[in-house]
Amino acid sequence: MLGSQGLDAVFGGVLGLLVGSFLNVVVxxxxxxxxxxxxxxxxxxxxKVDGVPSLWSLVFGPNANTxxxxxxxxTAAAEQVDALPAxxxxxxxxxxxxxxxxxxxxxxxxxxxxLFLRGRCASCKARISLRYPVVELVTGALFALCxxxxxxxxxxxxxxxxxxxxxxxxxxxxDTQYLPDSLNYALLWLGLIGAALGLTxxxxxxxxxxxxxxxxxxxxxxxxxxxATGKQGMGYGDFKLLAALGAWLGSGYLIAIVLVSxxxxxxxxxxxxxxxxxxxxxxxxxxxxxxxxxxxxxxxAGPDTVRQWIPFAFPLG
Numbered sequence: 600m601l602g603s604q605g606l607d608a609v610f611g612g613v614l615g616l617l618v619g620s621f622l623n624v625v626v627x628x629x630x631x632x633x634x635x636x637x638x639x640x641x642x643x644x645x646x647k648v649d650g651v652p653s654l655w656s657l658v659f660g661p662n663a664n665t666x667x668x669x670x671x672x673x674t675a676a677a678e679q680v681d682a683l684p685a686x687x688x689x690x691x692x693x694x695x696x697x698x699x700x701x702x703x704x705x706x707x708x709x710x711x712x713x714l715f716l717r718g719r720c721a722s723c724k725a726r727i728s729l730r731y732p733v734v735e736l737v738t739g740a741l742f743a744l745c746x747x748x749x750x751x752x753x754x755x756x757x758x759x760x761x762x763x764x765x766x767x768x769x770x771x772x773x774d775t776q777y778l779p780d781s782l783n784y785a786l787l788w789l790g791l792i793g794a795a796l797g798l799t800x801x802x803x804x805x806x807x808x809x810x811x812x813x814x815x816x817x818x819x820x821x822x823x824x825x826x827a828t829g830k831q832g833m834g835y836g837d838f839k840l841l842a843a844l845g846a847w848l849g850s851g852y853l854i855a856i857v858l859v860s861x862x863x864x865x866x867x868x869x870x871x872x873x874x875x876x877x878x879x880x881x882x883x884x885x886x887x888x889x890x891x892x893x894x895x896x897x898x899x900a901g902p903d904t905v906r907q908w909i910p911f912a913f914p915l916g
Contacts, residue, residue, distance in 0.1 A: 611746025616709035619738030645673040698723035709735040772887030778836025790846030809845025855912040863892035
């Protein structure tokens, strides 16, 4: 029979499967929600609303007005955006991306439904991406690990949230080359709060300095590269993600995180090459998935194991 630790892991794994199903929704919908907001903001900046000057007049002077044709186009675009149906993490209900048929609750059971449907839509028989059950299984395994290691405690729940957010950032950046601020900030604040409450095992001062140096380190590298080459080597979302990882693991682990991210990048790049997705050299690879993968590796291996792997990355330890 399973002991209490094993039962905790089973419960955590089942919960992780359910959360993994939700993460598939997050990974698809959060970028679309961002795009909608950006479009709405861009349109609003061209229009004068309730006495607030348009961005056009702020740039070209108070007497400059948005060209009539552009303002007319912005007004028409605003009407189209306002007419869009609600789109968030809850609405609309899940549907097949090919035929639009609604996904029934019994067709949305993690992993089991995919196997039962043989990886195809119940209505149009279009193939369902294998990534859906893989994300569910990976999230289930990560939650089971957290429950096994920390029990059904606040600490276990906190590290499970850490894993879930990194899975989202890994996939979203891989798909879109964006790291949503909403997820980066959630990760950062959870790390700092966890340190303040003594749940992560990292002193609060180390968590704060980890966030500071994590952000500034990549910020300096970014600007040095930009000045030297005239190109942008990474995005600001990468700075924020490393800052969040620094808050979770402490300032002493920043070098180790970067080194592990290089290993993750080599493995991921090799997989993508084998899959034929990097056949054209002009397709960039984001740095965010490497950082998110490094955070997950540190979680799975454990900070002490990472220290044993690369002791030279901890000169003060």
